[in-house]
Amino acid sequence: MARPRVLLLATGGTISMQVDRERGGAVPRLSGREILESIPGVQEVAQVDVREFGRLPGPHVTIGRMWEMRAAVLAALDEGYDGVVVTHGTDTIEETAYLLDRSIASGHPVVITGAMRNSSELSWDGPANLMAAIEVAAAPEAGGRGTMVVMDDEIVQGAEVVKTHTEAAGTFRSPNWGPLGVTDKGRVLFYRESRRKPPLAPSAPATPVDLVKIVAGADSRLLEASLQSGAQGIVLEALGRGNVPPEVMPGMQRWADAGRPMVITSRSLRGRVLDTYAYPGGGHMLREMGAIFADHMTGQQARIELMLAIGVHGRDLGAIREVIEAGRYEH
Secondary structure (H helix, E strand, O other), X not given: OOOOEEEEEEEXXXXXXXXXXXXXXXXXXXXXXXXXXXXXXXXXXXXXXXXXXXXXXXXXXXXXXXXXXXXXXXXXXXXXXXEEEEEOOOOOHHHHHHHHXXXXXXXXXXXXXXXXXXXXXXXOOHHHHHXXXXXXXXXXXXXXXXXXXXXXXXEEEOOOOEEOOOOOOOOEEOOOOOOOEEEEOOEEEEOOOOOOOOOOOOXXXXXXXXXXXXXXXXXXXXXXXXXXXXXXXXXXXEEOOOEOXXXXXXXXXXXXXXXXXXXXXXXXXXXXXXXXXXXXOOHHHHHHHOOEEOOOOOHHHHHHHHHHHHHHHOOOHHHHHHHHHOOOOOO
């Protein structure tokens, strides 16, 4: 049988890094080809071609660069590749994974991977992670599952993945739903179905969209600064079930009066937001004010979702609400 054709799109990250002692730390240095050549037997799994996108640390990945990555992935799929693997900096993997999973409709798998240790460390995890990612991208069972993150032999849905630890292995999790499956000694095993909504594919994501974390004693200053500086939408990472201090509400009212979308998530790692509480600042009052509730999304996921939704629907708040709430709330 012919081996599957997989494209490796190398974008940088810790997987590409080595320690530069003169500069005092790790910096991107390895090409995608050099990382690939560190993996014995990889060409027995798939015919892997390499394209160099860049050598970017995770914090250097912007929304614009994510959209360029998307274009490169779509081009590869149009060329007939059976799957695409993207090496990426772990600091922003979850945002790129969300954007690709929500905006690419292809039935062919897109797999993102990286490393938590650089190649100067004895525990460099890059080669093993890349091998597992290529195995998933080449697996027929991965078709129709969208974008996935593969690290530490676990397969996580791109629209669910969260980085849960700054340094440890096993950091990439789906806190609410768990992994889709695993890789095990060369086998790709899926144990649950993918949860995916219809894709959102604007000509470009709308920017800027801001994310504000709500804390005890918060007020409206950051909301007002965001509105006055021209943000097209705002996500509030609210308390608990989706509540804010009363002093935040005047700023929210100004957003509502301006007709711009406000999305509510929770700063809690697990669980969904709901308009349970009716006290001043409670979720019920926020919903009556016009806030959109984002179910289980994290703040960073909801920000990407809102960028895509505004990109498709403009200032149509009803359509944006339908996309984000996805029928999971009563109107």
